[in-house]
Amino acid sequence: MFVQGEIAESSLRYERKDSVAALKVSHVAIVVDGSNERAVDAAHAARDAFSDSPVATIDTFSSSGTRGRFVRGGPEKPDLILVFGGDRTLLKAVQGLWQHQVPFMGVAYGRVGALSNDPETFSLAALRRGAYRVHSFPLLRFQATDLRDGVIEGVAVNDIVLRGETQIPGSAHLRIWVNGERFIDELMGDGFLIATPLGSTAYNINAGGPVLDPALSVIGTTVITAAAPGMRKRIVHAPTARIAVEVLRSETQRVNLSFDSEAYAGVKNIEAWLEQKGVRLAFRRKMELLPHLERLERRLAKTPQAPSP
Numbered sequence: 001m002f003v004q005g006e007i008a009e010s011s012l013r014y015e016r017k018d019s020v021a022a023l024k025v026s027h028v029a030i031v032v033d034g035s036n037e038r039a040v041d042a043a044h045a046a047r048d049a050f051s052d053s054p055v056a057t058i059d060t061f062s063s064s065g066t067r068g069r070f071v072r073g074g075p076e077k078p079d080l081i082l083v084f085g086g087d088r089t090l091l092k093a094v095q096g097l098w099q100h101q102v103p104f105m106g107v108a109y110g111r112v113g114a115l116s117n118d119p120e121t122f123s124l125a126a127l128r129r130g131a132y133r134v135h136s137f138p139l140l141r142f143q144a145t146d147l148r149d150g151v152i153e154g155v156a157v158n159d160i161v162l163r164g165e166t167q168i169p170g171s172a173h174l175r176i177w178v179n180g181e182r183f184i185d186e187l188m189g190d191g192f193l194i195a196t197p198l199g200s201t202a203y204n205i206n207a208g209g210p211v212l213d214p215a216l217s218v219i220g221t222t223v224i225t226a227a228a229p230g231m232r233k234r235i236v237h238a239p240t241a242r243i244a245v246e247v248l249r250s251e252t253q254r255v256n257l258s259f260d261s262e263a264y265a266g267v268k269n270i271e272a273w274l275e276q277k278g279v280r281l282a283f284r285r286k287m288e289l290l291p292h293l294e295r296l297e298r299r300l301a302k303t304p305q306a307p308s309p
Helices: 037-049 086-098 125-126 289-301
Strands: 020-022 029-034 055-057 080-085 103-106 133-146 151-154 159-164 172-178 181-189 191-195 220-224 234-237 243-247 255-259 263-266 267-283
Touching: 029 037, 037 080, 037 125, 080 086, 086 103, 086 151, 086 267, 133 159, 133 263, 151 255, 151 267, 159 172, 159 267, 172 191, 181 191, 181 220, 181 289, 220 267, 255 267
Parallel strands: 029 055, 029 080, 080 103, 103 267
Antiparallel strands: 020 133, 133 151, 133 267, 159 191, 159 255, 172 181, 172 243, 191 220, 220 234, 243 267, 255 263
């Protein structure tokens, strides 16, 4: 049985390995959003397609959220983890299973699917004949302290966000450190965002941050809604950077932490850096900047917009 293991200690220095490799698949594990009928049907089809080899199945992820683990018979270590659902399902799967260094392949039955393959072009036959490629992307690793001095550790595929708990503008009072040096002495804004290149096209865009080429190994930081601090509002940092955020007035003006699909109320501080191992995602399409942006723009154009209040 392939089970969740301990999180390995990270090196202080991130080194990008080969970014693209051919994908050869004989044994798979499957994650599915059980609340999505189309995703469930696709998962059943995948099990049938790999019926000639062991298939590990994973606890269903629902919108309320459960941690992933392998629960039925399968290979000791599959060649691929197939994820049927939206990006949220994929992010939850990565949170639970990334340290095994098995590639993930998402098939987007959600709203946008920035991290997944399009269901219209996804092909089990093409997967079996090796038409997909595995791309390596950096993860953000972090350690935070909550208001009770508890330790929160995790990884983020997209971003780490600190936001003031109240809806009052400027409610987050933060001090930002980069590599042990004060970068912003006192930030008064709505919050602060740390993004990977792959996650730079998520919330980072709405916050006014820069779009980063997914082929890069860098860290992006963005100040969320603040009059200051000028040139330090949007920065692209080296892959060796360690970003630390200290919450000022944490007892009276609480700041909440969110990363990918997880959220915590009230933190004192956080430190983030690039995880050396990263995450491996499988695509058939090119993951170069222009094709990546064009696909996102097409999918967003098809997404129904909420009516104006």
